[in-house]
Amino acid sequence: MAEQQHAGISKLIAQYLPDLRPYQDLYRTLHANPELSLQEEKTAEVVAAHLGKLDGFDVRTHIGGHGVVGILENGPGKTVLLRAELDALPVLERTGLEFASSKTVLDRSDNVVKPVMHACGHDLHMAALLAASEFLHQSRHAWGGTVIALFQPNEERGAGAQAMVDDGLFDVNRHHIPIPHVALGGHVMPMRTGMIKTRSGVMGSAADSFLVTLYGRGGHGSRPHHAVDPVVLASSTVMKLQTIVSRETDPRETVVVTVGSLHAGSAANIISDEAELQINIRTFSSQTRHKVIEAVRRIVDAECRAFGSPKPPRIEHIGSFPLLYNDEAATDIVSEAMKNHFRGEFGTDATISTGSEDFANLTSPLSIPSVFWNYGGVDAQQWDDAVQNGKLEDIPGTSLSSPDTEQ
Structure with a gap:
């Protein structure tokens, strides 16, 4: 039939x-x-x-x-x-x-x-x-x-x-x-x-996107020791985020953490006051999703403290897709x-x-x-x-x- x-x-x-x-x-x-x-x-x-x-x-x-x-x-x-x-x-x-x-x-x-x-x-x-x-x-x-x-x-x-x-x-x-x-x-x-x-x-996969603002202290490129450089802070943060997949998640699970956008500054000789990252996360279970999001927050916060940021980062959840x-x-x-x-x-x-x-x-x-x-x-x-x-x-x-x- x-x-x-x-x-x-x-x-x-x-x-x-x-x-x-x-x-x-x-x-x-x-x-x-x-x-x-x-x-x-x-x-x-x-x-x-x-x-x-x-x-x-x-x-x-x-x-x-x-x-x-x-x-x-x-x-x-x-x-x-x-x-x-x-x-x-x-x-x-x-x-x-x-x-x-x-x-x-x-x-x-x-x-x-x-x-x-x-x-x-x-x-x-x-x-x-x-x-x-x-x-x-x-x-x-x-x-x-x-x-x-x-x-x-x-x-x-x-x-x-x-x-x-x-x-x-x-x-x-x-x-x-x-x-x-x-x-x-x-x-x-x-x-x-x-x-x-x-x-x-x-x-x-499910997906979550975040807009992260990292705060530095602006200054002139000739006097970097008087500034807190958000570009260096952002660069270090990007690299540390890559360890979430390689060192914090089960290798049998598929997880993706991508920094798709990094913006800071407008001139070669000026250290800007802040940098913005856009971060995207892909996961296949609610437990892993929660763990990865918390890891992103922890790493961003820790990097800002390590660099002596004048104030805590702003982390905004700007979008999500369901499984x-x-x-x-x-x-x-x-x-x-x-x-x-x-x-x-x-x-x-x-x-x-x-x-x-x-x-x-x-x-x-x-x-x-x-x-x-x-x-x-x-x-x-x-x-x-x-x-x-x-x-x-x-x-x-x-x-x-x-x-x-x-x-």
Whole structure:
């Protein structure tokens, strides 16, 4: 019976899969016109307009900011939520693509002008979910239930999913969106095009970010003995933080501590008054998370005391992502369907990722089962060559990232 159902799905896809060329064009348009987190106005308008053209989709906008939801009710059956993201990153694009982003915008969160790029694949996610929405609309005579196509803002900063929930996403008196039986999501990754991977249980790490201000005593470069140099203090702190992973955590556990930003001073001959670090932590258990955060605080405090800082450091928790966890029963069902359709290109042996997602914030308040998977976006020949030459690290990422949409 199950095999017949899965075969039926493949037949439906063959029969009703929409022409994907308009969605490739849409992907290019979205890629060329990225918007930062919390500023996704035009992107949300494009998504809402497309959903509005599909007869039967009830479209809701401005949920938790610029969030968009399209609801397709199609008789009795389960309710399934499908999720994509709207926002882009403050990255200068270097792909050289004909449709590359050349955008620079004022980031309203800090009033700094920044380049913007869809360096994380959200443009592809949106185009894919809109194409899936058209497919489900075209094939609606063959299935029953309700589909929720959700386009989430502000994923990159880890707050968009929670903002939608806080805005009453599943409050029947607020937006009248049904509570899903299951939520599904996916992410394009630096893997071979066509590959799809998932797993039961933990799929991705939790993450925490901190802004740390270290205080020194400014002075002139010719008289360093009259100052407390925050640059030297910051440099020492960065090096000491690396011992958390190598000397304070179980080597059988995966932990990442990264100092992604260090800013201090404005002239070569002036010792500044302070330095700022931005620190990111990745963990896979609440116990380890607590231990690592406390270690960061302890080391920062101790270094400041050792250098004679005039006042204690300021340590601000500026963002977090929850652990990404796949429900076992739901993952088994989704995996069986994917295995029968995609055959050898699908696997349940996904590597647990140190990347982080706020997808779980959509589902955890109501304990909604969820399944998340990764799919490849690297040109097949490029991937195969990299594997053969042992050079997977040369696969482009971030500012050079360009998913293969032709295959």
